[in-house]
Amino acid sequence: MEQSRILVVDDEERIRRLVRMYLERNGFVVEEAADGIEALHMATSQPYSLIILDLMLPGMDGRDVCSQIRQHLETPIIMLTAAGDEMQRIHGFELGADDYVVKPFSPRELVMRVKALLKRSGEPEHAKVDMQQVLTFPELEIHIDARRVEVAGQEISLTPKEFDLLVYMAQRPDKVFGREELLRDVWNYQFYGDQRTVDTHIKRLREKLGHASEAVSQYIVTVWGVGYKFEVVQ
Structure with missing residues (x-):
C-alpha cells in the first residue's frame, strides 16, 4: 500500500x-x-x-x-x-x-x-450514510466517490473540507446544523477552535457555488442564532 x-x-x-x-x-x-x-x-x-x-x-x-x-x-x-x-x-x-x-x-x-x-x-465516513453516490438537485450534482461537484454543468473546484461540508449537509436536506455539530462531524474530531471556522468555510463554499449559479449558492441557508441548513429553494 x-x-x-x-x-x-x-x-x-x-x-x-x-x-x-x-x-x-x-x-x-x-x-x-x-x-x-x-x-x-x-x-x-x-x-x-x-x-x-x-x-x-x-x-x-x-x-x-x-x-x-x-x-x-x-x-x-x-x-x-x-x-x-x-x-x-x-x-x-x-x-x-x-x-x-x-x-x-x-x-x-x-x-x-x-x-x-x-x-x-x-474516503469520507459520511459518504457511507447514504447509499447514493451521486446527489442530484436542480443545477447541482455531487459525485461522492469521484469527489466532484458540477454546478449548472460546470465542474467547480473545492478544497477537501469544502467538499465534505457540502456533502454532509446535502445528504441531510432541511436539517439545521449548529456550528459545534458541524465542527465535530465534518472535521471528524473534537475541534479546539473558533466556531467562525465554519462561517468562513460556508462563505467560501457559497462564493464558489455562486460563481456558477446564484440559485445554487442559495441552497446553503443561514439559520440565524443556530447555524446552517441545506435547502433546495424553489
Missing part, C-alpha cells in the same frame, strides 16, 4: 525535526521545506498527500504560499499559527487552509489531525 507523503514547511529546524519524527513513526513519508519559495516549488512540482504549512515564513509567508497552491491544487493544508493570531487563522481559512494547529502544539495532536484530514479527503 502506497504511503502518504507529507510536506512539512517551517523555518525552524527543531520543529521540522520534531514533526518529521512523529509522522515517520506513524508510517508517513516526510519531506521538508524551510521557506515559502522552496515550499511553493516543491508543492507544485510533485504530489503530496498533505501539507503542514507554517504561517510565518521567510521569502514568502504561509498565507501567500497557501493562496498560490490553491490556484493549482486541492491538496489538504494544515496551517501552523502562533497563539492569539485569531484573525490570521480566519484569513488562512479564507485562502484555502483546511485546518490549523496553534503553536506551541502537541505533536500527537498534530498527527491525529493529519490522519483525520487524510481520512476525510480520501
Whole structure:
C-alpha cells in the first residue's frame, strides 16, 4: 500500500525535526521545506498527500504560499499559527487552509489531525450514510466517490473540507446544523477552535457555488442564532 507523503514547511529546524519524527513513526513519508519559495516549488512540482504549512515564513509567508497552491491544487493544508493570531487563522481559512494547529502544539495532536484530514479527503465516513453516490438537485450534482461537484454543468473546484461540508449537509436536506455539530462531524474530531471556522468555510463554499449559479449558492441557508441548513429553494 502506497504511503502518504507529507510536506512539512517551517523555518525552524527543531520543529521540522520534531514533526518529521512523529509522522515517520506513524508510517508517513516526510519531506521538508524551510521557506515559502522552496515550499511553493516543491508543492507544485510533485504530489503530496498533505501539507503542514507554517504561517510565518521567510521569502514568502504561509498565507501567500497557501493562496498560490490553491490556484493549482486541492491538496489538504494544515496551517501552523502562533497563539492569539485569531484573525490570521480566519484569513488562512479564507485562502484555502483546511485546518490549523496553534503553536506551541502537541505533536500527537498534530498527527491525529493529519490522519483525520487524510481520512476525510480520501474516503469520507459520511459518504457511507447514504447509499447514493451521486446527489442530484436542480443545477447541482455531487459525485461522492469521484469527489466532484458540477454546478449548472460546470465542474467547480473545492478544497477537501469544502467538499465534505457540502456533502454532509446535502445528504441531510432541511436539517439545521449548529456550528459545534458541524465542527465535530465534518472535521471528524473534537475541534479546539473558533466556531467562525465554519462561517468562513460556508462563505467560501457559497462564493464558489455562486460563481456558477446564484440559485445554487442559495441552497446553503443561514439559520440565524443556530447555524446552517441545506435547502433546495424553489
